[in-house]
Structures are given as C-alpha cells and as structure tokens.
Amino acid sequence: MNVPARAPFAGVDAKDAERIAGIVASRLPRPLVPVFDARFARSSALYDEFVYRLTLGVFCDTGLAKAAGAWGTTDELVRRAGLDPGRAAVPVSWMLRHLSARGVVAREDTGDGPRFRAEGVCTLDAASIAAEQRQHDPAGLPSYVLAEVAAREYPAFLHGGPTGEQILFAPTRLPLWTSYFSNEHLLYAVNNHVGAVAVETWMPARPATILELGGGLASGAAALLERVSRSGRRADVETYRFTELAPAFLRRGQRFLEERFPDGPSLTFAPLDMNRPFMEQDVAPESVSIVYAVNTLHVATDLAFTLGEVYRSLEPGGQLILSECVRPWPTDTLYPEFVFNLLETFRSPRLHPDYRPNGGFLTPEQWTGALQTAGFRDVRLLPDIRDIREQFPGFYVAAIGATRPV
DSSP states (O other), rough: OOOOOOOOOOOOHHHHHHHHHHHHHHTTTTGGGTSSSSSHHHHHHHHHHEEEEEEHHHHTTHHHHHTTTTTTOOOHHHHTOOOOOOHHHHHHHHHHHHHHTSSSSSSEEEEEEEEEEEEOOOOSSHHHHHHHHHHOOOOGGHHHHHHHHHHHHHHHHHTTTHHHHHHHHHHHGGHHHHHSTTTTOOOHHHHHHHHHHHHHHHHOOEEEEEEEEETTHHHHHHHHHHHHTTTTTGGGEEEEEEOOHHHHHHHHEEEEEEEEOTOOOOEEOOEEEESSSSSGGGGTTTTTEEEEEEEEGGGSSSSHHHHHHHHHHEEEEEEEEEEOOOOSSTOOOOOHHHTTTTTHHHOOOOBBBTTTSSOOOHHHOHHHHHHHHHTTTEEEEEHHHHHHHHTTTTTTEEEEEEEEEO
C-alpha cells in the first residue's frame, strides 16, 4: 500500500498562517491563543519544510538514496548503504517514513513490515527556507541552527563515528543550547507557555511545593513563575525545587532563576537522575504537591520506573504535570525527531507493547495508558490534542496532567 504524497511546498503566506491559527484557536484555552498565533503557525510550517529538505540531503549524502533503488526494509537499506546497524535503525526508519509521507519515497506494507524504494531523489535547497524564516521572524532560528548541526554530522554518525551525545553536547555547543532552550526562541517557548498555563489552571489554591525534573536552562521554570506572578498566584508556590542532571545546565539554571526571582518563592537547586530512586536523591515519599517537567519524561530509560518514582514522591492528591511534544498519531514523524534521534536516550528507551512501542514522543493514548498503569487517575490534556489533530494534524504540543489518588 503506497502512502499518499504531500503537496509540494509552495510557501506559507500570511493568509495561510491566519487560517491555520484560526483552526487551532477555536480549540485552545484562551491564555494559549496568543501563543499559537499566525506568527508561530508560519514559522512552524517553514521549519517543517526545512527539516524535510535537510532529511533529503542526509538521505542522499549517506548513500541511502542509492541503496533504495530497489525495494528493501529499513534493515536491508542500512546494510546496502554500509551504515552502522546499531546506530542507524531508528533514524533511518524515521527518514524513510518521513520521506514516504511526502511521496518522495515509495512505501508498501507487507507482513514483514514496510518496504521502501526511491527513484530519482533530488535534493532541495534548505538555505532558502532558512532565509525566509530569517525575514519572517528571526526568533525561530535557533531550531534551524541545531538542525543544521545534526544534518552535517549525520553521515559520520550513521557510519559509526561520534555518538549523538558527543555531537550535540560538546562543550563548544553549550551556546547553541542556551539559545535553543530559551523563551526568546519562538519554536521552543511554546512548550514552556503550555506547561505554565497548565500549572496555573490545575494548581490548587493553597501553598504548593513544586519539584521540576530535567529543568535544563530554567526557561520552563521562568515561564511558570512569571505566569503565576502575573495572575496573582505567586503565594501558591511556596517552594520550587529545581533539578537538572547536567552540571553546566544546573549551574546556569540556578544563576538565571536567582537573578530573575530574587523575592521568591523559595528556590532550591540539586541534581536529580530520574532513572534512579528519588528517595536516594533527597526526595522523600509524599513530599511534593506537583511534579513538573517540560520535554523530559519521554527520555526516561524506563518510563514505568520513573512514573513510579514520581507517584511515590507526590502527596495524596498531588499532581504530575508535563508539557510534552505529543505525537498526534502513532505513525507520525515529528520534526524535532530529526535532531534528537541522534541521542541514544531518545531513540532507545525500554519499550512496552501498549504505551511505549517506540522511542521518542508518545501519543495522547500512550501517555494515558502509561499514567493509568502507574496508578494515576484523572488523566487530562491541555489543549486536548485529540480534538485538534482531527482538523490540524501538525499540532504537536500539549500538557498532560494526572493525579495521585487520595
């Protein structure tokens, strides 16, 4: 069965962007309507096209286009192209599915899984899309820089060269992440704004202790604390426990938050590995009102284990609130995965046949299944991406909330 081709990119003008923003706005809570405006809609469409063109380039530069001259499974094409099978299986599968959704690569589904074939694949100029983004809104460019780094390094990575961790987290690339994980970065900041609105919406009107997992460079914490301050609810955050495993990120995050919020709430800072027991890391059972995380739990080595630790750390009635890139449908390929498939923690977690069938991002149904299996109740989404995806399948961001029963 062949996958239908997507229409060739013909630009996203102001009228297109307004139309997309209007579709989404009717399904958003009011505080999020300005976040997902026409400016964001056009930037998201441009970046989607940029990643597609980079993917085409990698597909050709690594020999995959030549290898796919005859039908083959992902594993067969990896072998024909002489790539490292341990490294290449997940990112090459993603590339093939991503390109087949565009109609560039033919696909047929068999009893042994999908097979792919490519004929006459040509590359497209990605720089022109970056230039269009720069003219439209430079605030989206940190995503472009990160994707360009990934594209340059993909051939060496797929042939068994430097690991993704070595590529993306080399000390010289820290400024890249400072720009990327920023509330000034249009294409990432939406994750922080969605999470902040969810916490404000779901947080009870009483003093709370919030534990943030994987706080990174603290843009998520800053967005949350600024949100509750503007709404007059700063007093409802009694203590904010910021945790981050990477020492460089933790130091920068601490400095940023202490400078930004000198008058409270009470801020504490510590490393925390979500793949180890929380109690061994000074998080006592039933000591936290809210566990919060932005684009963090999808890289847990064993999601069931980490959710169990979160559950035990929460007081009865406490909440887990996540802001995540959410896969609308199980077969979708999301543009952030082009970069993050380089990372072993992203592409190779412990799998579960029902709610964790693959690495990377989860669908709404998979998050619901994982949380309910861990004992949580009242699983909810903000916005409800299950509704939005019916009209606009390119919407990828949602907060997921769940409650530990009393």
